[in-house]
Amino acid sequence: MNEPAARLRSLRSVALRTPDARQAAEFYEHVWGLDTVESDGGAAWLRGTGQEHHILELREAERNALGKIAFSVGTPREVDEAARRLTAAGIALVAEPGRLDRLDQAGGGYGLRFADPENRLVELSAEVEAVVPGDACGREAAPRKLAHVVLNTVDIDAACEFYTTVLGMRISDWSEHQMAFLRCNTDHHVIAFNQAEWTSVNHVAYEMPSIDHFMRGIGRLRHQGVTPLWGPGRHGPGNNTFSYFADPAGLVCEYTSEVEQVEEDAWLCRVWRRVPELSDLWGTAGPPSKDVRSHMAGIPDAGRWWEK
Known part of the structure; x- marks a missing residue:
């Protein structure tokens, strides 16, 4: 590629697949210090005290695996441009640009998904739903x-x-x-x-x-x-x-x-x-x-x- 597909702003979240998503969610909320923002059947989304809607997604699966890695970009237009550049470079899209709630994604937003050379799912997203910031510098020992x-x-x-x-x-x-x-x-x-x-x-x-x-x-x-x-x-x-x-x-x-x-x-x-x-x-x-x-x-x- 002559230039990158997008300008990444930050690492937004990671999704993990695990045999007991409910037990994992209980650990990350009650022991690790995250807060559950949404849960649906075999999936849960948890946040820290920072600005992201969620930083961890947990889903039921037969064995431990990576679900996806999500990065933020600035605008939906950047998502669309990333799709064009990825396609031009011969990198197939797993999910075309669009609203992420169509992909059973809590927090909404506009994004796309593709796979890296070792078949990891990568998501680029913008305009994910806002959350009320936590007290990151308060007494509670919670991840930001x-x-x-x-x-x-x-x-x-x-x-x-x-x-x-x-x-x-x-x-x-x-x-x-x-x-x-x-x-x-x-x-x-x-x-x-x-x-x-x-x-x-x-x-x-x-x-x-x-x-x-x-x-x-x-x-x-x-x-x-x-x-x-x-x-x-x-x-x-x-x-x-x-x-x-x-x-x-x-x-x-x-x-x-x-x-x-x-x-x-x-x-x-x-x-x-x-x-x-x-x-x-x-x-x-x-x-x-x-x-x-x-x-x-x-x-x-x-x-x-x-x-x-």
């Missing part, structure tokens, strides 16, 4: 927004080429040639790719408003009997705090805060060595255990669920 999604890929170079060329994302940093961190705004990364044996969800990260909210969130989970798989600590790439947990289905979810902000004209991409002192700058978490790595590997996800 979706921080990033890390995806396991069988070809990290091809994944980076697609998301930078087609979606205009920029690579902020590398963790050797094992992980790539991509941004679409000033956040250091909203997507990261991890070279792996199969395609799957590695983890989903939720941003807390401050390091105090981050630590109090960890404390609340401990009182619920949920202890970290790894963390708390602070990563080198992105300079963000981290604490990883497993939801009832075994999918990895992360609390994070203080994600590094990129000054576009001054930023230089770096390559970080994969050593404990750079994976955790605090030195509190140590290297990830075999159990953590097993959870983050997930199960093979061939995608294209919408054709089944």
